[in-house]
Amino acid sequence: PRTIYLKDYQAPDYWIDTTHLTFDLYEDHALVTAVLQMRLNDDIGCGGALPALVLHGEELDLVSLHRDGEELESDQFQLAKGTLTLPVEQPRFQLQIVTRIRPQENTSLEGLYKSNGMFCTQCEAEGFRKITYYLDRPDVMSVFTTKVIASQARYPVLLANGNAIDQGELENDRHYVTWEDPFKKPSYLFALVAGDLECVEDHFTTMSGRDVTLRIFTESHNIHKCDHAMVSLKKSMKWDEEVYGREYDLDIFMIVAVDHFNMGAMENKGLNIFNSSCVLASPETATDATYQRIEAIVAHEYFHNWSGNRVTCRDWFQLSLKEGFTVFRDAEFSADMNSRGVKRIQDASLLRTAQFAEDAGPMAHPIRPESFIEISNFYTLTVYEKGCEVVRMIHTLLGADQFRKGTDLYFERHDGEAATCEDFVKAMEDASGVDLTQFRNWYSQAGTPVITVTDRYEADTGDYHLTIAQSCPATPGQEHKQPFHIPVGLALLDEQGELLPLNAEGIHAEGDKEKVLSIKQTEETFVFKGCKSKPLPSLLRNFSAPVRVRYDYSKDDLVFLMKHDTDSFNRWDACQRLGVMAIEQLVEQSEQAVDPQLVDAFGAVIADPELDFAVKAEMLCLPSEASLAEQAEVIKPLAIVAARKKVKQAIAEAHSEALLALYNELSYERDYRPEATDIAERTLKNVCLGYLAAEDDAECLQRLAEQYNDASNMTDRRAALGCVVDARHRDERLVERVLTDFYDRYKDDANVMDDWFAVQSSSAELGTVEKVKALMQHDSFDPTSPNKLRALIGGFTRNMTHFHTAGGAGYEFLADRVIELDKQNPQVASRVMMPLTRWKKFEPAASGLMKKALQRIKAVHDLSTDVYEVVNKSL
Ligand code: B3K
Ligand code: ZN
Numbered sequence: 001p002r003t004i005y006l007k008d009y010q011a012p013d014y015w016i017d018t019t020h021l022t023f024d025l026y027e028d029h030a031l032v033t034a035v036l037q038m039r040l041n042d043d044i045g046c047g048g049a050l051p052a053l054v055l056h057g058e059e060l061d062l063v064s065l066h067r068d069g070e071e072l073e074s075d076q077f078q079l080a081k082g083t084l085t086l087p088v089e090q091p092r093f094q095l096q097i098v099t100r101i102r103p104q105e106n107t108s109l110e111g112l113y114k115s116n117g118m119f120c121t122q123c124e125a126e127g128f129r130k131i132t133y134y135l136d137r138p139d140v141m142s143v144f145t146t147k148v149i150a151s152q153a154r155y156p157v158l159l160a161n162g163n164a165i166d167q168g169e170l171e172n173d174r175h176y177v178t179w180e181d182p183f184k185k186p187s188y189l190f191a192l193v194a195g196d197l198e199c200v201e202d203h204f205t206t207m208s209g210r211d212v213t214l215r216i217f218t219e220s221h222n223i224h225k226c227d228h229a230m231v232s233l234k235k236s237m238k239w240d241e242e243v244y245g246r247e248y249d250l251d252i253f254m255i256v257a258v259d260h261f262n263m264g265a266m267e268n269k270g271l272n273i274f275n276s277s278c279v280l281a282s283p284e285t286a287t288d289a290t291y292q293r294i295e296a297i298v299a300h301e302y303f304h305n306w307s308g309n310r311v312t313c314r315d316w317f318q319l320s321l322k323e324g325f326t327v328f329r330d331a332e333f334s335a336d337m338n339s340r341g342v343k344r345i346q347d348a349s350l351l352r353t354a355q356f357a358e359d360a361g362p363m364a365h366p367i368r369p370e371s372f373i374e375i376s377n378f379y380t381l382t383v384y385e386k387g388c389e390v391v392r393m394i395h396t397l398l399g400a401d402q403f404r405k406g407t408d409l410y411f412e413r414h415d416g417e418a419a420t421c422e423d424f425v426k427a428m429e430d431a432s433g434v435d436l437t438q439f440r441n442w443y444s445q446a447g448t449p450v451i452t453v454t455d456r457y458e459a460d461t462g463d464y465h466l467t468i469a470q471s472c473p474a475t476p477g478q479e480h481k482q483p484f485h486i487p488v489g490l491a492l493l494d495e496q497g498e499l500l501p502l503n504a505e506g507i508h509a510e511g512d513k514e515k516v517l518s519i520k521q522t523e524e525t526f527v528f529k530g531c532k533s534k535p536l537p538s539l540l541r542n543f544s545a546p547v548r549v550r551y552d553y554s555k556d557d558l559v560f561l562m563k564h565d566t567d568s569f570n571r572w573d574a575c576q577r578l579g580v581m582a583i584e585q586l587v588e589q590s591e592q593a594v595d596p597q598l599v600d601a602f603g604a605v606i607a608d609p610e611l612d613f614a615v616k617a618e619m620l621c622l623p624s625e626a627s628l629a630e631q632a633e634v635i636k637p638l639a640i641v642a643a644r645k646k647v648k649q650a651i652a653e654a655h656s657e658a659l660l661a662l663y664n665e666l667s668y669e670r671d672y673r674p675e676a677t678d679i680a681e682r683t684l685k686n687v688c689l690g691y692l693a694a695e696d697d698a699e700c701l702q703r704l705a706e707q708y709n710d711a712s713n714m715t716d717r718r719a720a721l722g723c724v725v726d727a728r729h730r731d732e733r734l735v736e737r738v739l740t741d742f743y744d745r746y747k748d749d750a751n752v753m754d755d756w757f758a759v760q761s762s763s764a765e766l767g768t769v770e771k772v773k774a775l776m777q778h779d780s781f782d783p784t785s786p787n788k789l790r791a792l793i794g795g796f797t798r799n800m801t802h803f804h805t806a807g808g809a810g811y812e813f814l815a816d817r818v819i820e821l822d823k824q825n826p827q828v829a830s831r832v833m834m835p836l837t838r839w840k841k842f843e844p845a846a847s848g849l850m851k852k853a854l855q856r857i858k859a860v861h862d863l864s865t866d867v868y869e870v871v872n873k874s875l
Pocket of ligand 1: 124125263265266267300301304323376379
């Protein structure tokens with residue numbers, strides 16, 4: 001396998017002005033005819049001779065090849081692994097390429113494949129080359145016309161990008177529809193669907209008064225579950241007009257739900273294809289979290305129409321240009337639709353838990369990577385989530401108005417083009433006048449910066465000295481880092497918990513009580529005047545940068561911040577820090593008592609009448625096992641599980657009455673609505689239930705069973721199920737009864753069944769290796785479904801107790817699955833193996849066995865580039 005470097009980027013030798021595709025779909029193969037209008041790229045100096053044309057192509061049978069109407073014989077072109085090379089005689093020419101492909105046998109779910117009897121495509125990043133020979137790179141943008149021909153009875157619905165311009169019937173019960181997409185696009189945005197589908201339809205009137213037809217397609221038995229996605233789509237369209245001035249451009253916008261899909265969803269022009277788990281919802285089958293995820297993903301894919309499609313990426317190193325920006329857009333949308341504070345807490349929490357781990361591991365890369373072997377491995381938390389944080393920092397440094405000017409300029413400059421991250425930053429600079437020279441280090445340097453804050457108070461002068469130093473650990477290939485430009489949100493609290501005016505030199509708008517410091521040096525000191533006593537700093541407010549903050553907070557300080565800080569992110573963070581301290585203490589010395597200060601502080605949160613329910617629910621969640629692992633020097637999985645459990649039980653016991661009272665207060669009948677206020681109440685109620693299940697009280701099982709049985713929505717039923725499975729006083733019969741009941745109720749719903757598998761495989765009680773193996777044989781387990789694989793295997797690798805079981809059986813099981821899956825679906829194989837790549841951070845007993853499992857994978861011949869890259873970089 002070959003490494004590809006950003007520094008080697010070259011513009012293509014040829015452009016493809018138009019692409020006419022005809023798909024003839026049959027039950028054992030498909031014929032694809034591509035007619036391409038080719039044109040020499042004049043910017044390429046070729047010194048007279050026309051360069052040979054090298055097209056990408058994989059797993060294709062070439063049926064025929066014509067150049068300007070003349071058939072080329074097999075000695076006139078070369079077929080090699082992954083390419084078709086042919087000589088060129090004119091600067092403009094037409095190619096006609098006929099290929100035969102086998103969608104029915106395509107288990108990689110890249111290119112054209114079948115899911116539950118329907119044809120669908122996934123082309124990003126490099127799947128189009130499995131459909132026909134092409135310049136399958138994002139800087140080659142073409143106007144596509146697509147004719148789809150198939151059996152009318154089996155595939156009444158035939159879809160592709162753009163607007164339908166023709167349709168008709170053919171012999172042998174076949175029919176066709178022709179679609180035309182007037183907007184130039186790269187091949188990765190191509191899409192086709194053929195199936196027996198139903199749709200819900202709605203309309204949206206754009207800001208300039210155009211009517212857009214909106215359709216969501218699913219198999220008929222799911223048609224009643226599309227309403228939430230439709231509502232979310234209309235909200236997204238409106239929001240993008242209001243906040244970014246972006247209007248939709250085609251006459252129709254379609255979403256299709258498919259069950260077999262490698263990721264969440266795909267933004268194909270005018271024809272988004274979604275994992276059914278990210279579209280379908282009904283109160284009985286989807287939790288609040290699912291409702292919110294659907295809203296966010298529908299928005300995300302819709303927003304790509306501008307940030308990704310109208311302006312696309314020059315090459316895949318620029319992936320964060322569209323992904324980081326679009327995640328930022330969807331995050332702000334979700335914040336506007338729901339609780340802004342909670343959205344920030346959830347996003348920061350995901351970043352700190354999972355992206356920080358990635359940044360500290362063997363696959364660490366900048367948001368704009370410098371090289372890769374397999375681009376599919378770079379659809380990462382770093383490119384997406386850290387990429388979003390980088391865009392957010394620009395927003396913070398420029399302010400909302402200048403940021404909007406920047407995006408307007410960016411869209412205006414690059415509409416219809418393939419752009420780079422540099423183009424984006426330049427537009428931001430040009431529009432705002434803010435110098436982002438040093439800020440660009442965020443694009444080129446990997447690793448999580450650490451800011452270390454120290455302070456000193458001088459009682460006689462009332463001066464408070466605050467020093468912020470930054471550093472960044474080495475990452476693979478980047479030993480030394482240049483300092484970053486970091487926006488650090490700051491406030492100072494006095495002894496009463498009031499915010500002090502910030503009076504310091506070098507800070508404009510003196511007297512403000514909140515400030516974003518723009519940190520550029522390795523070390524900077526600020527002197528705040530007029531402090532009557534030593535203030536307590538509230539640092540990195542609203543998680544203003546994707547960095548770690550080291551400041552020597554005492555427990556008293558943290559309790560104080562939990563109570564008085566006006567920044568909900570920092571109130572939550574104080575809670576987390578206190579939780580981490582208490583749990584880490586027990587990880588080191590398990591026989592100790594649980595820190596009483598933590599127990600009291602949680603009591604205060606439970607009792608706090610002022611606190612917003614949504615934030616309260618977040619604050620009451622102890623740091624997750626994954627987040628504790630990320631923060632540990634050396635990960636001791638079983639000790640983490642035991643320590644966290646002990647702390648949870650102590651809180652539950654100390655505050656059982658208050659928790660029960662709060663639980664009861666929030667347990668009243670109401671119609672299900674996926675609205676922020678209702679979601680907050682249900683979340684808090686179920687957090688309380690989680691504590692009640694951790695009490696030393698066998699009677700609580702009754703309550704769990706009741707909530708399970710009486711639940712009128714999936715959120716409450718699913719929460720009760722999780723509690724029954726992992727309750728402190730487990731009742732095997734109840735567990736069995738509830739799991740069976742859940743299965744009987746939902747066995748026909750593939751998305752709910754995913755969760756049924758995940759509950760079991762991730763359970764500290766149930767999820768043994770043997771149990772997971774048994775579940776793989778279950779009738780409802782579909783080994784070709786990425787959702788099922790992620791639920792069962794992903795659930796298991798999150799299961800600290802059993803994945804890390806002594807002896808390494810969990811690691812061996814995972815290695816077996818990776819080796820087996822690599823033949824079937826390399827993208828999923830490479831995803832599920834990620835937990836093994838963190839082997840160096842584990843205590844020696846685990847670490848050695850994890851490494852052994854990786855070595856066994858490495859020894860396999862003919863690994864996919866996906867798994868090859870991950871295994872080689874991590875050993
Ligand atoms: N752009 C797609 C992701 C494609 C992943 C290809 N392996 C979904 C998204 O980010 O919107
Ligand atoms: Zn995206």
